[in-house]
Amino acid sequence: MSSILPTSSTSSTSSTSSGSNVSTYSDPGGPPITFSSLFSGINTQAIIQALMAAYEQPQVDLAKQIQSLQTNLSDYQTIVSDLSSLQTQANALLQPSQLSSMSASTSDAAVATATAGQGAIPSSLTFNVNQLAQANILASSGTVSSLSSQVASGNFLLSSSAAGAGVTSLAGSSLQVGTHSFSVTSALSGATATGTSPLASSITIGSSNDTIAATVNGTAETFTIASGTYTPAQLAAAISQASSVSGTPLLQAQVNAQGQLELGTTLLGSSASLQITGGTALSTLGLAAQASASVGTAGSVTLDGTVTAVNNVQAGQTVSLADGTGGSITIGIGSFGLSQGSFTATEVAAGNGSLSQVVSNINAAGAGVTASAVQVSSGTYVLQLVSNQTGTASAITVEQAPFQSALGSFTTIAAAQNAQVQIGGQSGYLVSSQTNQVQGVLPGVTLNLVSAQPPGSAPVTVSVTPDGKTLASSIQSLVNAANQVLSDINTYAGYNEQTNTGGPLMGDSTLNGITSQVLGVIAQTLGEGGITAAQAGITLNKNGTISFDAQTFAQLYDQNPTAVTSLFAQSGTFNPSSSTYAGDVSLVYAGDGTQAGSYQVVVSQSATQATDSGSVLASGTITNAETLTVAQGSQSVQYAASAGESLSAIAQGLNAAFAQAGMGMQASVVSSSSGSQIVLTASAYGTQGDFTVTTTATGSGQTGLATSANTPESFTGLNVAGTINGVAATGNGQVLAAPTTDPTLAGLSLQVSASGITSATTIGSFVYSPGISGQLALIANGATAPVTGSLEARMSGIQQQISMLQQQYNGYTPMIQNEQKMLEQEYSAMESQLGSLQSVGSELAGQIAQLP
Numbered sequence: 100m101s102s103i104l105p106t107s108s109t110s111s112t113s114s115t116s117s118g119s120n121v122s123t124y125s126d127p128g129g130p131p132i133t134f135s136s137l138f139s140g141i142n143t144q145a146i147i148q149a150l151m152a153a154y155e156q157p158q159v160d161l162a163k164q165i166q167s168l169q170t171n172l173s174d175y176q177t178i179v180s181d182l183s184s185l186q187t188q189a190n191a192l193l194q195p196s197q198l199s200s201m202s203a204s205t206s207d208a209a210v211a212t213a214t215a216g217q218g219a220i221p222s223s224l225t226f227n228v229n230q231l232a233q234a235n236i237l238a239s240s241g242t243v244s245s246l247s248s249q250v251a252s253g254n255f256l257l258s259s260s261a262a263g264a265g266v267t268s269l270a271g272s273s274l275q276v277g278t279h280s281f282s283v284t285s286a287l288s289g290a291t292a293t294g295t296s297p298l299a300s301s302i303t304i305g306s307s308n309d310t311i312a313a314t315v316n317g318t319a320e321t322f323t324i325a326s327g328t329y330t331p332a333q334l335a336a337a338i339s340q341a342s343s344v345s346g347t348p349l350l351q352a353q354v355n356a357q358g359q360l361e362l363g364t365t366l367l368g369s370s371a372s373l374q375i376t377g378g379t380a381l382s383t384l385g386l387a388a389q390a391s392a393s394v395g396t397a398g399s400v401t402l403d404g405t406v407t408a409v410n411n412v413q414a415g416q417t418v419s420l421a422d423g424t425g426g427s428i429t430i431g432i433g434s435f436g437l438s439q440g441s442f443t444a445t446e447v448a449a450g451n452g453s454l455s456q457v458v459s460n461i462n463a464a465g466a467g468v469t470a471s472a473v474q475v476s477s478g479t480y481v482l483q484l485v486s487n488q489t490g491t492a493s494a495i496t497v498e499q500a501p502f503q504s505a506l507g508s509f510t511t512i513a514a515a516q517n518a519q520v521q522i523g524g525q526s527g528y529l530v531s532s533q534t535n536q537v538q539g540v541l542p543g544v545t546l547n548l549v550s551a552q553p554p555g556s557a558p559v560t561v562s563v564t565p566d567g568k569t570l571a572s573s574i575q576s577l578v579n580a581a582n583q584v585l586s587d588i589n590t591y592a593g594y595n596e597q598t599n600t601g602g603p604l605m606g607d608s609t610l611n612g613i614t615s616q617v618l619g620v621i622a623q624t625l626g627e628g629g630i631t632a633a634q635a636g637i638t639l640n641k642n643g644t645i646s647f648d649a650q651t652f653a654q655l656y657d658q659n660p661t662a663v664t665s666l667f668a669q670s671g672t673f674n675p676s677s678s679t680y681a682g683d684v685s686l687v688y689a690g691d692g693t694q695a696g697s698y699q700v701v702v703s704q705s706a707t708q709a710t711d712s713g714s715v716l717a718s719g720t721i722t723n724a725e726t727l728t729v730a731q732g733s734q735s736v737q738y739a740a741s742a743g744e745s746l747s748a749i750a751q752g753l754n755a756a757f758a759q760a761g762m763g764m765q766a767s768v769v770s771s772s773s774g775s776q777i778v779l780t781a782s783a784y785g786t787q788g789d790f791t792v793t794t795t796a797t798g799s800g801q802t803g804l805a806t807s808a809n810t811p812e813s814f815t816g817l818n819v820a821g822t823i824n825g826v827a828a829t830g831n832g833q834v835l836a837a838p839t840t841d842p843t844l845a846g847l848s849l850q851v852s853a854s855g856i857t858s859a860t861t862i863g864s865f866v867y868s869p870g871i872s873g874q875l876a877l878i879a880n881g882a883t884a885p886v887t888g889s890l891e892a893r894m895s896g897i898q899q900q901i902s903m904l905q906q907q908y909n910g911y912t913p914m915i916q917n918e919q920k921m922l923e924q925e926y927s928a929m930e931s932q933l934g935s936l937q938s939v940g941s942e943l944a945g946q947i948a949q950l951p
Contacts (some may be wrong), residue, residue, distance in 0.1 A: 143930070147922045154918050158911040165904050167603075172897045174591040174604055179883050179890050181587050182613075185580040186691060186879035192573060192872040198664040200570035200656070203544050206560040212547045213561045219543030221565060221660070225558035227521045230551050232489035232535045235259075235515035237497065238473070239482040239506035243454055246472055250482060250505045251449040251457050256428065256498040257484075259467030260442035262515070263492030268417065268431030270498050274446040278465070279403055279422060281443065285738055286755045287398025287409050287436040289364035290316075290373035294385030297358030297528050298331040300554075302383060311338070311378040314392060315349045316366055322350070324380060334384075335360065351414060351434045356517070356531030360384050364395060367436040368411035369741045369748060371395030394748045396755070397741055398437050402428060408739060409437070439759045449501065454480060468495055482506055490533030491515045518548050524558050567656030567663075571636075571649040574667075578637060578647040581617055581875065585644055588614050609889050613882060614643065620874040621645055626666030630655075632871060635663055669873045671849075673700075675863040683853040684865055687834055689873065691880035692845030696824075697866045700849065704820035705856040706784040706833040711792055711814045713746075714803025717774035720745045722800030727753065729764060729779065730811070731790040736760045740802070746775050749802065753779070763788060777802055785818035785832035819851050821859070 192198055196217060203213035210228055243250055254276060256269040264283055292313075309324045322341040329337060335352035338360075342350035348365055350373075355361050364371040374392035381387060397410035405423035412418065414434045421427050428444065445466040450456035454472050461470035461484070471483045482502070486493045494515035499508055518532040522540060530540055535548040544563055552559075592604040592611065604610060621632045621639055632638070636651035656663045671686040674697075684700055726739045727749075736756035740749045746768050753766040763782035768775050781788025791811040792804045805812040818830035826844060828835045835851050837844035853862050869877060882890040 147919065150922060151915070151919050155911075155915055158908055158915065161904050161908040161911070165901055165908065168897050168901050168904070171603055172894055172901070174587075174602075175890055175894050175897070178584065178587050178591065178610065179888075179894070181580070181584040182879040182883050182890070185577075185584050186876050186883070188573075188577045188580040189872040189876035189879065190691070192577060192667050193669050193870075193876065195664050195668045195670070198570065198668050199660070200566045201543070201563050202566040202569070203541075203561060203563045205546075205562075208549070210548075210550055210552060210559050211561070212549065213563075214545050214547065215563055215566075216543045216545065219541070219563050221563055222541050222544075223560060223562040224522060224541060225524060225560050226527075226540070226546070227524065227556060227558050228548050228550065228552050229519040229521055229529070230516060231548055232518035232533060233513055233516045234489045235486040235494040236511070236513040237484045237495055237509040238512050239502065239508075240510050241505065241507035242475065242479045242481050243505060244478050244480070246455040246480065247453045248480070248505070249452040250454045251452045251501045252504060253452075253501045254446055254449050255501045256444045256496075257447050257461065257464065257466045257468055258442065258444035258496045259486045259488065259493050261430070261444055261496045262494035263438075264440050264442045265433035265435065265437040266430045266442070266496060267415070267433050268429075268498075269444055269496050270417075270429040270500065271444075271446055272427050272429075274422065274426040274428065275424065276446050276448045278443050278445050279428065280441065281420075282401040282441045282759075283398065283437045283439050284401060284406075284736070284756055284759065285399035285752050286396055286439040287367050287400075287412075287432065288438075289367045289371040289395045289414070289436060290393045291361060291363045291435075292373055292375050292386060292389060292393065293355070293361050294359040295387060296385040298334065298354060298360055298385060301328060301330065302334050303328045304334070304337070304380065304383070308380045308383045311341075311380050311384075311386075312376045313350075313378075314372070314374045314376060315342075315364060316370065316372055319376070320344070320349065321378070331358065331360075338362070338384075353435070356519075356529055358521075358529040360386065361435075362386075363435050365414045365434075366395065366411065367398075367414055367432065368395050368409075369397045369744045370411045394745050395436075396748050396752045397739065397744070399737075399739060400430075400437065410741065439755045441759075444496070454482060457482065467493065483512070484509070486515065488533070489515075489535065490517050492533050520546065520548070565657045565660040567653030567660075568649070570656060571647075571652050574635075574637075574652055575647055575649060577872070577875070578645050581621075582644050585614060585617060589643065607893075609882070609893060613878060616878045617875065618643065618645075620871055620878070624666065624871050624874065626664075626870070627662040628659075630659075630662045630666055632666065635666055637871075665870065667871045669867075669869055671865055671867045673863055673865050676861050680853050680862040683851060683862060685850045686848075686865075686867070687850050688836075688846065688848040689867060689869065690839060690845040690847070691873075691876040692842070692884065693847050693867065693869065693873075694843045694845070694877070695867055695869050695874070696843070697864050698824040698844070698847070699861060699864050700821065700823055700835075700851070701825075701859055701861050702819065702821040702835075702851055702853055702856045703859045704817055704830070705854045706819040706830065706851070707817045708784050709781040709788045709790055709814045709816040711779040711790075711804055711812075712769075713777040713779075714801065715771070715774045715776045716746065716800065718800075719747070719768075719770075719775045721749070721802060723796050725794055725796040725801055727802065727804060728793040728811075729753070729757075729762070729790060730793075731762050731764060731781070731788070734760050734762050736762060746777050746802070750777055753777075764790065777804060779804065779814070781814075781816060783816070783832055785816045785830065787816075787832055789813065789815045821851070823847060823849065823865075 201215040201219035203215035205211050205213050256271045304324050305326050311322045313320055324337050324341045331354040335354055338352040339348050342348045350362050351365055353361050364373050372392040372394050375386055375389045377388055400407050400409055400420055402420040403422040405421050407420045409418050412432060417429050417431050419427050419429045445464045447460050447464045450460055458470040458472050467487045469485045469487060472480050473483045474480050484495050486495050518535050520530045520537055521527050522530055537546040588610045591602040592607050594601045618639055621637055624632060635655050636648035638646050640646055669689050673684040675681045720743050721740060724742045728735060728737045738752045738756055750766040750768050757764040765780050767778050769778050781790055791813050793811045794805040795808060797808045819833055819835050820830045821835055822828055823837045823844060826837050826841055828837050833850050833852055834848055836848040837846060839846035849865055882888050
């Protein structure tokens, strides 16, 4: 707050010339009044100033009071600022996750390094780096003699994302230049079977383990694998070859990222089915006989807003997609179909068709590919294409026909390759990554791959350990903020024994209370196992300040991070009223104003998920085609089910669509002695998971997920309802939140997972512990909160006093002006009268002098 400085609207000046005294009075309401003490010889200005000094004294006293209050206000503002800083530092250490400090290292940095992030926990594992991720590089098989040579006969499609969706080729017709968007809303897939364990690095097949018995697309088959010793990739090729009937393979095989064998039908769509029934090779292949057949799914692809259904096609076939503007794109279908997701392809203008023009246009197209004209020898150039990203999902797909006559086909210089890490040694499992940064092998840890290891290399160990040294800097900031509060309170409200003087705010019980509270938090807070702040390196000094030993803290944190975290962070324990509710309540949020304590939890309504249960079908399949639309919030998905499609396939298709749209929904099939039914369930509890279902077909033999055709039907969940500490709380899903305005609970929010409750039931008590950070935040909030804060109220009172005194001060100003004006006028009149008398005296003296 800026100082209010008293001002005066009166002014006077005086000067002495030739022994006379001249005064000038300035009145804002009129012309200056000037008078001289020539006649009296009296210093009238000095007399007026002396009289006015006494008259102005009450206003001077008010000014001193205002200045004193402004000083006090400024001191309080400094302390409030200190407390706000303390609250900020404390809030940065409230949650257990904020006190998680881990470091990660590897035993061989030449192979891989590691970084630990949020969610990392003490752990370790061993791994080998089998291969690094690399980008796809293509080059033309033919050459041209110069940069101006023509290499393209027309525009062409280019993509660095289509391969990731299973597209093997692109060819456009009548397309607009620019980017074209694809969305595979329903995956096209064959029926599949996946091994349960990784394949060995070397597999030998002989007469005792060479057969697979399966029912493929409804026909029983037995396939015999050729004898030999194979790598996993070679074995997959041998299985595909063994499944050929009349020269056409019925099955295709590949090894997935986990090293497991995957079998799939070459027929892709809802008519595909596969059931592994037996065979001597199953154990070797990591496969098991299936109780029922898996089925394929029909696909749906949207190109620039136009939808095309794709179903029952052979792997390797091409499908034409219309773009809605008269153009079309023909795509090649990969071995395992089209995976759900989005990708783009860019129609690149050939321009004049020259090598330099094509290179320039590709690089300007933003297709994720860099083109170069590479001179391989004098007068010999090739067109090279390099994907801007590593991994198989970023492999290049280019329309080749426009280049055939000049450059021939494109050959692979470097195949797109995912990084491959084998966890746990040679008998472990494989993890694949599109980049050389591998995540997910340990919580919160990223492996940064540097080099691939030769076969048989010793595994690398990654270790995640507590890092108390790094966290100590945050604790030091908290201690520094607390010491600043204590220091400034002592400066403004304490007593200086050396000077025997007290601060301007000495005696303020609120400030003394804050000091006691801050020191009490450090002295009295206990963590898990009775750990104290002193054990964590935080101690109290005789002069009323706090010391922090970072080394002591780091050592204890590294030994027991959980206990140290409990000393600082908010936490809570639930004491259930019966074992039925054990573990059903946990802390979600506590505000800076939430008081420590034990609070009874009463639930009157458990949270539920929105659920839609369809009709029970004895056959497990639908009779007629049916399109389902599921909407949740602003998102919706659509799945077109074919006549005779199984409920399992429909559920799979819906789940794929939900995943693609990022919807919190799950489709499942529930079976009983009467048949099977589809059940749709919202992932979220309460009203936030509400959804609607629309179907194009109802009646016997249909899914029964909606009762009326083409009419949305709503399904809702219930929010939890109840009280905390007797205070009515608001439910949102499973979260029960007390009012933020409650002086004790201050927004305390608990997750309540107790189920099946429909009437008021006391399920137990929740004990909230704010920890050192929470308690310091509570102290700061109690003093600085707008309106209710103790120091905010104190400052508001001071400001009111200043305002009242300023009004009084301002009231004196016109009175002082009038008084000075009156005195100036009186003395001016006196001098004038004296002048007249002197003039008369002079005349008399002259007349007397002329007397005889």
